[in-house]
Amino acid sequence: MNRVLHRAPWLATGSFGTDLPLLIANGGVLVADGRIQAVGPWASLRQAANQVIEHEGCVLAPGLVNCHTHLELAWMAAVPGVPAATDDMTGWIRKLLVRRKDAPDEPVILAAGRAALASMAQAGTIMVLDIGNDLASAAIGKNQPTRVNFLLEMLGLAVSASNRLAALPLEMACTPHAPYSTGPALIQGIKQRSRLNGGLLSIHVAESAEEIRFLMNGDGPMMNFLLERGAWTPSFTGPGTDAVTYLDRLQVLDRHTLCVHCVHLRDSEIDLLARRQAKVCLCPGSNRHLGVGRAPVMAMLQRGLRPGLGTDSLASNPGLSIWEEMRTLRQDWPELDPAVVFAMATSGGSQALGLDRLYGLLTPGRTARFLAVPLRAGLSSDEIFPYLTTLGDSLRPRWVEG
Ligand SMILES: [Zn+2]
Known part of the structure:
Protein backbone atom coordinates (compact mmCIF):
# COMPACT_ATOMS: atom_id res chain seq x y z
CA MET A 1 0.00 0.00 0.00
CA ASN A 2 1.35 3.42 -0.93
CA ARG A 3 1.54 5.63 2.12
CA VAL A 4 2.23 9.24 1.26
CA LEU A 5 3.26 11.87 3.79
CA HIS A 6 2.36 15.45 2.90
CA ARG A 7 4.67 17.79 4.74
CA ALA A 8 4.12 21.52 5.30
CA PRO A 9 5.27 24.23 7.70
CA TRP A 10 1.70 24.51 9.04
CA LEU A 11 -1.44 22.39 9.30
CA ALA A 12 -4.78 24.08 10.07
CA THR A 13 -6.89 21.14 11.23
CA GLY A 14 -10.34 22.79 11.13
CA SER A 15 -10.94 21.84 14.77
CA PHE A 16 -14.08 23.40 16.28
CA GLY A 17 -14.29 22.85 20.03
CA THR A 18 -12.51 19.46 19.89
CA ASP A 19 -9.28 18.20 21.46
CA LEU A 20 -7.57 18.38 18.08
CA PRO A 21 -5.03 21.24 18.01
CA LEU A 22 -6.08 24.14 15.79
CA LEU A 23 -2.66 24.49 14.26
CA ILE A 24 0.31 22.13 13.96
CA ALA A 25 3.76 23.49 13.11
CA ASN A 26 6.09 21.46 10.89
CA GLY A 27 3.27 19.04 10.29
CA GLY A 28 2.54 16.00 8.20
CA VAL A 29 -0.63 14.37 6.87
CA LEU A 30 -0.18 10.66 6.16
CA VAL A 31 -2.60 9.34 3.54
CA ALA A 32 -3.33 5.90 2.07
CA ASP A 33 -6.35 4.30 0.40
CA GLY A 34 -8.02 7.67 -0.17
CA ARG A 35 -8.20 8.45 3.55
CA ILE A 36 -6.14 10.38 6.06
CA GLN A 37 -4.34 7.83 8.25
CA ALA A 38 -2.47 10.08 10.68
CA VAL A 39 -1.79 13.76 11.36
CA GLY A 40 0.95 15.28 13.52
CA PRO A 41 4.49 16.64 13.56
CA TRP A 42 5.96 15.36 10.32
CA ALA A 43 9.07 13.86 11.92
CA SER A 44 6.88 11.48 13.97
CA LEU A 45 5.22 10.16 10.80
CA ARG A 46 8.24 9.95 8.49
CA GLN A 47 8.98 6.28 9.22
CA ALA A 48 5.45 5.22 8.25
CA ALA A 49 5.59 6.74 4.75
CA ASN A 50 6.86 5.36 1.43
CA GLN A 51 6.91 8.81 -0.07
CA VAL A 52 7.14 12.40 1.20
CA ILE A 53 5.64 15.31 -0.73
CA GLU A 54 6.75 18.78 0.33
CA HIS A 55 4.37 21.75 0.35
CA GLU A 56 6.85 24.51 1.07
CA GLY A 57 5.48 27.83 2.19
CA CYS A 58 1.95 26.44 2.54
CA VAL A 59 -0.61 25.66 5.18
CA LEU A 60 -2.47 22.38 4.64
CA ALA A 61 -6.17 22.69 5.44
CA PRO A 62 -9.46 20.85 4.92
CA GLY A 63 -11.52 21.70 1.84
CA LEU A 353 -24.48 18.78 7.06
CA GLY A 354 -23.89 15.67 9.17
CA LEU A 355 -20.83 14.78 7.09
CA ASP A 356 -18.01 15.52 9.51
CA ARG A 357 -16.84 11.90 9.33
CA LEU A 358 -15.71 12.66 5.77
CA TYR A 359 -15.03 16.38 5.48
CA GLY A 360 -14.02 19.49 7.34
CA LEU A 361 -11.11 18.20 9.43
CA LEU A 362 -7.54 17.10 8.96
CA THR A 363 -7.77 14.04 11.15
CA PRO A 364 -7.70 10.25 10.56
CA GLY A 365 -10.60 8.80 8.57
CA ARG A 366 -11.39 11.90 6.53
CA THR A 367 -11.01 12.06 2.78
CA ALA A 368 -7.46 12.38 1.48
CA ARG A 369 -8.43 15.43 -0.55
CA PHE A 370 -7.52 18.72 1.07
CA LEU A 371 -5.93 22.10 0.37
CA ALA A 372 -2.43 23.54 0.26
CA VAL A 373 -2.76 27.29 0.67
CA PRO A 374 0.36 29.37 -0.12
CA LEU A 375 1.22 31.76 2.73
CA ARG A 376 3.03 35.04 2.77
CA ALA A 377 6.61 34.40 3.89
CA GLY A 378 7.46 34.72 7.55
CA LEU A 379 4.01 34.46 9.14
CA SER A 380 3.98 33.54 12.83
CA SER A 381 1.49 31.08 14.33
CA ASP A 382 -0.67 34.01 15.49
CA GLU A 383 -0.92 35.30 11.94
CA ILE A 384 -2.07 32.16 10.09
CA PHE A 385 -5.82 32.37 10.83
CA PRO A 386 -6.03 36.16 10.38
CA TYR A 387 -4.35 35.61 7.01
CA LEU A 388 -6.71 32.80 5.95
CA THR A 389 -9.83 34.71 7.00
CA THR A 390 -9.17 38.18 5.61
CA LEU A 391 -7.71 37.71 2.15
CA GLY A 392 -10.85 36.39 0.49
CA ASP A 393 -10.48 35.33 -3.12
CA SER A 394 -6.91 36.57 -3.39
CA LEU A 395 -5.89 33.30 -1.74
CA ARG A 396 -4.85 30.68 -4.29
CA PRO A 397 -5.32 27.20 -2.79
CA ARG A 398 -4.18 24.06 -4.59
CA TRP A 399 -5.84 20.67 -4.18
CA VAL A 400 -3.84 17.85 -2.64
CA GLU A 401 -5.25 14.47 -3.67
CA GLY A 402 -4.25 11.15 -2.13
ZN1 LIG B 1 -31.20 30.47 0.03
Whole structure:
Protein backbone atom coordinates (compact mmCIF):
# COMPACT_ATOMS: atom_id res chain seq x y z
CA MET A 1 0.00 0.00 0.00
CA ASN A 2 1.35 3.42 -0.93
CA ARG A 3 1.54 5.63 2.12
CA VAL A 4 2.23 9.24 1.26
CA LEU A 5 3.26 11.87 3.79
CA HIS A 6 2.36 15.45 2.90
CA ARG A 7 4.67 17.79 4.74
CA ALA A 8 4.12 21.52 5.30
CA PRO A 9 5.27 24.23 7.70
CA TRP A 10 1.70 24.51 9.04
CA LEU A 11 -1.44 22.39 9.30
CA ALA A 12 -4.78 24.08 10.07
CA THR A 13 -6.89 21.14 11.23
CA GLY A 14 -10.34 22.79 11.13
CA SER A 15 -10.94 21.84 14.77
CA PHE A 16 -14.08 23.40 16.28
CA GLY A 17 -14.29 22.85 20.03
CA THR A 18 -12.51 19.46 19.89
CA ASP A 19 -9.28 18.20 21.46
CA LEU A 20 -7.57 18.38 18.08
CA PRO A 21 -5.03 21.24 18.01
CA LEU A 22 -6.08 24.14 15.79
CA LEU A 23 -2.66 24.49 14.26
CA ILE A 24 0.31 22.13 13.96
CA ALA A 25 3.76 23.49 13.11
CA ASN A 26 6.09 21.46 10.89
CA GLY A 27 3.27 19.04 10.29
CA GLY A 28 2.54 16.00 8.20
CA VAL A 29 -0.63 14.37 6.87
CA LEU A 30 -0.18 10.66 6.16
CA VAL A 31 -2.60 9.34 3.54
CA ALA A 32 -3.33 5.90 2.07
CA ASP A 33 -6.35 4.30 0.40
CA GLY A 34 -8.02 7.67 -0.17
CA ARG A 35 -8.20 8.45 3.55
CA ILE A 36 -6.14 10.38 6.06
CA GLN A 37 -4.34 7.83 8.25
CA ALA A 38 -2.47 10.08 10.68
CA VAL A 39 -1.79 13.76 11.36
CA GLY A 40 0.95 15.28 13.52
CA PRO A 41 4.49 16.64 13.56
CA TRP A 42 5.96 15.36 10.32
CA ALA A 43 9.07 13.86 11.92
CA SER A 44 6.88 11.48 13.97
CA LEU A 45 5.22 10.16 10.80
CA ARG A 46 8.24 9.95 8.49
CA GLN A 47 8.98 6.28 9.22
CA ALA A 48 5.45 5.22 8.25
CA ALA A 49 5.59 6.74 4.75
CA ASN A 50 6.86 5.36 1.43
CA GLN A 51 6.91 8.81 -0.07
CA VAL A 52 7.14 12.40 1.20
CA ILE A 53 5.64 15.31 -0.73
CA GLU A 54 6.75 18.78 0.33
CA HIS A 55 4.37 21.75 0.35
CA GLU A 56 6.85 24.51 1.07
CA GLY A 57 5.48 27.83 2.19
CA CYS A 58 1.95 26.44 2.54
CA VAL A 59 -0.61 25.66 5.18
CA LEU A 60 -2.47 22.38 4.64
CA ALA A 61 -6.17 22.69 5.44
CA PRO A 62 -9.46 20.85 4.92
CA GLY A 63 -11.52 21.70 1.84
CA LEU A 64 -14.16 24.36 2.47
CA VAL A 65 -17.82 23.46 3.00
CA ASN A 66 -20.63 25.58 1.55
CA CYS A 67 -23.79 24.74 3.51
CA HIS A 68 -26.25 26.72 1.42
CA THR A 69 -26.51 27.72 -2.21
CA HIS A 70 -28.90 27.57 -5.17
CA LEU A 71 -26.88 26.66 -8.27
CA GLU A 72 -29.96 26.97 -10.49
CA LEU A 73 -29.93 30.73 -9.86
CA ALA A 74 -26.32 31.21 -11.01
CA TRP A 75 -27.46 32.66 -14.35
CA MET A 76 -29.01 35.63 -12.52
CA ALA A 77 -25.70 37.09 -11.34
CA ALA A 78 -26.55 39.47 -8.50
CA VAL A 79 -29.97 41.00 -8.64
CA PRO A 80 -29.29 44.57 -7.41
CA GLY A 81 -28.99 44.59 -3.64
CA VAL A 82 -30.62 46.61 -0.92
CA PRO A 83 -28.79 49.24 1.17
CA ALA A 84 -28.15 48.14 4.73
CA ALA A 85 -30.98 48.51 7.24
CA THR A 86 -33.58 49.58 4.69
CA ASP A 87 -35.54 46.51 5.72
CA ASP A 88 -36.88 45.77 2.26
CA MET A 89 -36.52 42.04 1.69
CA THR A 90 -39.76 41.90 -0.29
CA GLY A 91 -38.49 44.73 -2.51
CA TRP A 92 -35.53 42.56 -3.40
CA ILE A 93 -37.73 39.49 -4.03
CA ARG A 94 -39.80 41.59 -6.43
CA LYS A 95 -36.65 42.50 -8.37
CA LEU A 96 -35.68 38.83 -8.48
CA LEU A 97 -39.07 37.84 -9.85
CA VAL A 98 -38.81 40.50 -12.59
CA ARG A 99 -35.40 39.12 -13.55
CA ARG A 100 -36.79 35.58 -13.53
CA LYS A 101 -39.27 36.48 -16.28
CA ASP A 102 -36.29 36.55 -18.65
CA ALA A 103 -35.07 33.12 -17.61
CA PRO A 104 -33.02 31.45 -20.35
CA ASP A 105 -33.60 27.90 -21.58
CA GLU A 106 -32.80 25.01 -19.29
CA PRO A 107 -29.41 24.12 -20.88
CA VAL A 108 -28.21 27.69 -20.27
CA ILE A 109 -29.37 27.56 -16.64
CA LEU A 110 -27.61 24.23 -16.08
CA ALA A 111 -24.42 25.46 -17.78
CA ALA A 112 -24.35 28.59 -15.58
CA GLY A 113 -24.79 26.39 -12.50
CA ARG A 114 -21.94 24.11 -13.59
CA ALA A 115 -19.66 27.09 -14.28
CA ALA A 116 -20.42 28.46 -10.80
CA LEU A 117 -19.69 25.06 -9.28
CA ALA A 118 -16.40 24.82 -11.21
CA SER A 119 -15.30 28.18 -9.79
CA MET A 120 -16.18 26.96 -6.29
CA ALA A 121 -14.14 23.80 -6.83
CA GLN A 122 -11.17 25.82 -8.05
CA ALA A 123 -11.37 28.01 -4.95
CA GLY A 124 -11.19 24.97 -2.67
CA THR A 125 -14.80 24.02 -1.91
CA ILE A 126 -15.12 20.29 -1.30
CA MET A 127 -18.83 20.01 -0.44
CA VAL A 128 -21.97 21.99 -1.27
CA LEU A 129 -25.58 21.73 -0.13
CA ASP A 130 -27.53 22.84 -3.21
CA ILE A 131 -31.20 23.74 -3.16
CA GLY A 132 -33.33 24.00 -6.28
CA ASN A 133 -36.98 24.49 -7.19
CA ASP A 134 -36.61 22.51 -10.39
CA LEU A 135 -35.86 18.79 -10.32
CA ALA A 136 -33.74 19.22 -13.47
CA SER A 137 -31.30 21.30 -11.39
CA ALA A 138 -30.18 18.13 -9.59
CA ALA A 139 -28.12 17.38 -12.72
CA ILE A 140 -25.83 20.37 -12.13
CA GLY A 141 -23.88 18.71 -9.35
CA LYS A 142 -23.70 15.18 -10.75
CA ASN A 143 -20.20 13.74 -11.30
CA GLN A 144 -18.34 16.86 -10.28
CA PRO A 145 -15.14 17.01 -8.20
CA THR A 146 -17.01 18.99 -5.54
CA ARG A 147 -19.61 16.81 -3.81
CA VAL A 148 -23.08 18.28 -4.20
CA ASN A 149 -26.05 17.15 -2.15
CA PHE A 150 -29.26 18.36 -3.78
CA LEU A 151 -32.53 19.15 -2.04
CA LEU A 152 -35.72 19.90 -3.94
CA GLU A 153 -37.30 23.03 -2.48
CA MET A 154 -41.04 23.24 -1.95
CA LEU A 155 -43.27 26.10 -0.88
CA GLY A 156 -46.88 27.16 -0.72
CA LEU A 157 -49.10 28.15 2.20
CA ALA A 158 -52.22 26.41 0.90
CA VAL A 159 -53.02 22.94 2.21
CA SER A 160 -52.97 21.67 -1.39
CA ALA A 161 -49.22 22.44 -1.59
CA SER A 162 -48.62 19.11 0.14
CA ASN A 163 -50.03 17.20 -2.86
CA ARG A 164 -46.85 17.71 -4.86
CA LEU A 165 -44.81 16.19 -2.03
CA ALA A 166 -46.98 13.09 -1.91
CA ALA A 167 -46.41 12.54 -5.63
CA LEU A 168 -42.62 12.38 -5.29
CA PRO A 169 -40.70 9.15 -4.64
CA LEU A 170 -39.67 8.80 -0.99
CA GLU A 171 -35.96 8.83 -1.84
CA MET A 172 -36.27 12.35 -3.32
CA ALA A 173 -34.79 14.62 -0.65
CA CYS A 174 -36.90 17.75 -0.19
CA THR A 175 -36.73 20.96 1.78
CA PRO A 176 -39.26 23.65 2.74
CA HIS A 177 -38.40 27.19 1.66
CA ALA A 178 -39.21 29.21 4.78
CA PRO A 179 -41.77 29.49 7.60
CA TYR A 180 -43.46 32.45 5.88
CA SER A 181 -43.80 30.76 2.50
CA THR A 182 -44.45 27.11 3.35
CA GLY A 183 -47.52 25.86 5.18
CA PRO A 184 -47.16 23.93 8.45
CA ALA A 185 -48.45 20.64 7.00
CA LEU A 186 -45.92 20.80 4.19
CA ILE A 187 -43.04 21.62 6.56
CA GLN A 188 -44.03 18.68 8.77
CA GLY A 189 -44.51 16.38 5.78
CA ILE A 190 -41.03 17.17 4.51
CA LYS A 191 -39.57 16.61 7.97
CA GLN A 192 -41.30 13.25 8.22
CA ARG A 193 -39.84 12.30 4.84
CA SER A 194 -36.33 13.39 5.81
CA ARG A 195 -36.60 11.36 9.02
CA LEU A 196 -37.53 8.29 6.97
CA ASN A 197 -34.72 8.66 4.46
CA GLY A 198 -32.11 9.75 7.01
CA GLY A 199 -31.62 13.19 5.50
CA LEU A 200 -31.33 16.76 6.54
CA LEU A 201 -34.12 19.31 6.68
CA SER A 202 -32.76 22.69 5.59
CA ILE A 203 -34.92 25.80 5.83
CA HIS A 204 -34.41 29.58 5.52
CA VAL A 205 -35.16 30.95 9.00
CA ALA A 206 -35.44 34.51 10.36
CA GLU A 207 -33.72 36.08 7.37
CA SER A 208 -35.52 39.42 7.51
CA ALA A 209 -37.42 41.59 9.99
CA GLU A 210 -40.36 41.48 7.55
CA GLU A 211 -40.56 37.70 7.98
CA ILE A 212 -40.71 38.00 11.78
CA ARG A 213 -43.39 40.70 11.61
CA PHE A 214 -45.50 38.49 9.34
CA LEU A 215 -45.15 35.48 11.64
CA MET A 216 -45.80 37.50 14.81
CA ASN A 217 -48.62 39.77 13.62
CA GLY A 218 -49.78 38.49 10.23
CA ASP A 219 -49.24 41.88 8.61
CA GLY A 220 -46.58 44.16 7.12
CA PRO A 221 -44.76 44.14 3.78
CA MET A 222 -44.48 40.35 3.66
CA MET A 223 -48.24 39.94 4.07
CA ASN A 224 -48.83 42.55 1.34
CA PHE A 225 -46.40 40.77 -0.93
CA LEU A 226 -48.07 37.36 -0.43
CA LEU A 227 -51.50 38.90 -1.05
CA GLU A 228 -50.24 40.61 -4.20
CA ARG A 229 -48.83 37.31 -5.49
CA GLY A 230 -52.00 35.42 -4.61
CA ALA A 231 -49.83 33.28 -2.35
CA TRP A 232 -51.64 33.91 0.92
CA THR A 233 -54.54 31.76 1.97
CA PRO A 234 -57.06 32.23 4.81
CA SER A 235 -56.27 28.66 5.88
CA PHE A 236 -52.86 29.89 7.04
CA THR A 237 -53.25 31.44 10.46
CA GLY A 238 -50.02 33.11 11.46
CA PRO A 239 -48.40 31.40 14.44
CA GLY A 240 -48.16 34.64 16.44
CA THR A 241 -44.63 33.85 17.51
CA ASP A 242 -41.06 34.00 16.27
CA ALA A 243 -39.64 31.73 13.59
CA VAL A 244 -37.68 29.30 15.76
CA THR A 245 -40.43 28.87 18.36
CA TYR A 246 -42.87 28.24 15.53
CA LEU A 247 -40.67 25.50 14.01
CA ASP A 248 -40.28 23.96 17.45
CA ARG A 249 -44.06 23.89 17.89
CA LEU A 250 -44.22 22.04 14.59
CA GLN A 251 -41.75 19.55 16.12
CA VAL A 252 -39.31 19.82 13.26
CA LEU A 253 -36.27 21.12 15.17
CA ASP A 254 -33.63 18.53 15.93
CA ARG A 255 -29.98 17.81 15.19
CA HIS A 256 -30.88 16.99 11.58
CA THR A 257 -32.44 20.42 10.98
CA LEU A 258 -30.33 23.14 9.38
CA CYS A 259 -31.57 26.69 9.98
CA VAL A 260 -30.18 29.00 7.31
CA HIS A 261 -29.55 32.75 7.88
CA CYS A 262 -30.82 33.09 11.50
CA VAL A 263 -30.37 36.87 11.42
CA HIS A 264 -33.36 37.97 13.50
CA LEU A 265 -33.22 35.73 16.56
CA ARG A 266 -34.01 36.53 20.16
CA ASP A 267 -31.82 35.05 22.89
CA SER A 268 -34.58 32.61 23.77
CA GLU A 269 -34.55 31.29 20.20
CA ILE A 270 -30.79 30.79 20.27
CA ASP A 271 -31.26 28.84 23.52
CA LEU A 272 -33.93 26.74 21.85
CA LEU A 273 -31.73 25.97 18.84
CA ALA A 274 -28.95 24.91 21.19
CA ARG A 275 -31.30 22.74 23.30
CA ARG A 276 -32.61 20.95 20.20
CA GLN A 277 -29.03 20.61 18.87
CA ALA A 278 -30.25 22.16 15.62
CA LYS A 279 -27.66 23.26 13.10
CA VAL A 280 -27.11 26.82 11.85
CA CYS A 281 -25.78 28.11 8.54
CA LEU A 282 -24.72 31.77 8.37
CA CYS A 283 -24.74 33.63 5.05
CA PRO A 284 -23.00 36.94 5.83
CA GLY A 285 -22.40 37.94 2.19
CA SER A 286 -26.02 37.47 1.16
CA ASN A 287 -27.27 39.18 4.33
CA ARG A 288 -25.12 42.19 3.54
CA HIS A 289 -26.26 42.32 -0.10
CA LEU A 290 -29.90 42.25 0.97
CA GLY A 291 -29.33 44.66 3.85
CA VAL A 292 -31.18 42.43 6.33
CA GLY A 293 -28.67 42.72 9.18
CA ARG A 294 -26.06 40.43 10.71
CA ALA A 295 -26.70 37.16 12.51
CA PRO A 296 -25.97 37.17 16.29
CA VAL A 297 -22.96 34.90 15.96
CA MET A 298 -21.31 35.80 19.28
CA ALA A 299 -24.43 34.77 21.21
CA MET A 300 -24.65 31.56 19.17
CA LEU A 301 -21.08 30.62 20.03
CA GLN A 302 -21.64 31.43 23.71
CA ARG A 303 -24.48 28.90 23.74
CA GLY A 304 -22.38 26.20 22.12
CA LEU A 305 -23.77 26.37 18.58
CA ARG A 306 -21.20 25.70 15.88
CA PRO A 307 -22.44 27.40 12.71
CA GLY A 308 -21.34 26.55 9.20
CA LEU A 309 -21.12 29.07 6.38
CA GLY A 310 -23.07 29.37 3.14
CA THR A 311 -23.00 31.74 0.22
CA ASP A 312 -26.65 31.53 -0.79
CA SER A 313 -27.01 32.11 -4.54
CA LEU A 314 -25.47 34.42 -7.11
CA ALA A 315 -28.84 36.21 -7.17
CA SER A 316 -28.22 37.51 -3.64
CA ASN A 317 -24.43 37.51 -3.41
CA PRO A 318 -21.81 38.81 -5.86
CA GLY A 319 -19.76 35.61 -5.44
CA LEU A 320 -19.90 32.01 -4.19
CA SER A 321 -16.67 32.02 -2.24
CA ILE A 322 -16.42 30.75 1.32
CA TRP A 323 -13.12 32.69 1.58
CA GLU A 324 -15.15 35.85 0.98
CA GLU A 325 -17.79 34.76 3.51
CA MET A 326 -15.03 34.46 6.13
CA ARG A 327 -13.81 37.94 5.27
CA THR A 328 -17.32 39.43 5.47
CA LEU A 329 -18.02 37.70 8.79
CA ARG A 330 -14.82 39.12 10.26
CA GLN A 331 -15.71 42.60 9.05
CA ASP A 332 -19.16 42.22 10.61
CA TRP A 333 -17.76 40.91 13.90
CA PRO A 334 -14.16 42.14 14.43
CA GLU A 335 -14.16 40.58 17.91
CA LEU A 336 -14.60 37.05 16.47
CA ASP A 337 -11.60 34.76 16.84
CA PRO A 338 -10.24 34.15 13.30
CA ALA A 339 -9.54 30.50 14.19
CA VAL A 340 -13.26 30.06 14.94
CA VAL A 341 -14.19 31.70 11.64
CA PHE A 342 -11.95 29.24 9.82
CA ALA A 343 -13.50 26.38 11.81
CA MET A 344 -16.97 27.49 10.68
CA ALA A 345 -15.85 27.32 7.05
CA THR A 346 -14.58 23.77 7.46
CA SER A 347 -15.81 21.49 10.26
CA GLY A 348 -18.66 23.82 11.25
CA GLY A 349 -20.01 23.21 7.76
CA SER A 350 -19.42 19.48 7.71
CA GLN A 351 -21.06 19.10 11.15
CA ALA A 352 -24.01 21.16 10.00
CA LEU A 353 -24.48 18.78 7.06
CA GLY A 354 -23.89 15.67 9.17
CA LEU A 355 -20.83 14.78 7.09
CA ASP A 356 -18.01 15.52 9.51
CA ARG A 357 -16.84 11.90 9.33
CA LEU A 358 -15.71 12.66 5.77
CA TYR A 359 -15.03 16.38 5.48
CA GLY A 360 -14.02 19.49 7.34
CA LEU A 361 -11.11 18.20 9.43
CA LEU A 362 -7.54 17.10 8.96
CA THR A 363 -7.77 14.04 11.15
CA PRO A 364 -7.70 10.25 10.56
CA GLY A 365 -10.60 8.80 8.57
CA ARG A 366 -11.39 11.90 6.53
CA THR A 367 -11.01 12.06 2.78
CA ALA A 368 -7.46 12.38 1.48
CA ARG A 369 -8.43 15.43 -0.55
CA PHE A 370 -7.52 18.72 1.07
CA LEU A 371 -5.93 22.10 0.37
CA ALA A 372 -2.43 23.54 0.26
CA VAL A 373 -2.76 27.29 0.67
CA PRO A 374 0.36 29.37 -0.12
CA LEU A 375 1.22 31.76 2.73
CA ARG A 376 3.03 35.04 2.77
CA ALA A 377 6.61 34.40 3.89
CA GLY A 378 7.46 34.72 7.55
CA LEU A 379 4.01 34.46 9.14
CA SER A 380 3.98 33.54 12.83
CA SER A 381 1.49 31.08 14.33
CA ASP A 382 -0.67 34.01 15.49
CA GLU A 383 -0.92 35.30 11.94
CA ILE A 384 -2.07 32.16 10.09
CA PHE A 385 -5.82 32.37 10.83
CA PRO A 386 -6.03 36.16 10.38
CA TYR A 387 -4.35 35.61 7.01
CA LEU A 388 -6.71 32.80 5.95
CA THR A 389 -9.83 34.71 7.00
CA THR A 390 -9.17 38.18 5.61
CA LEU A 391 -7.71 37.71 2.15
CA GLY A 392 -10.85 36.39 0.49
CA ASP A 393 -10.48 35.33 -3.12
CA SER A 394 -6.91 36.57 -3.39
CA LEU A 395 -5.89 33.30 -1.74
CA ARG A 396 -4.85 30.68 -4.29
CA PRO A 397 -5.32 27.20 -2.79
CA ARG A 398 -4.18 24.06 -4.59
CA TRP A 399 -5.84 20.67 -4.18
CA VAL A 400 -3.84 17.85 -2.64
CA GLU A 401 -5.25 14.47 -3.67
CA GLY A 402 -4.25 11.15 -2.13
ZN1 LIG B 1 -31.20 30.47 0.03
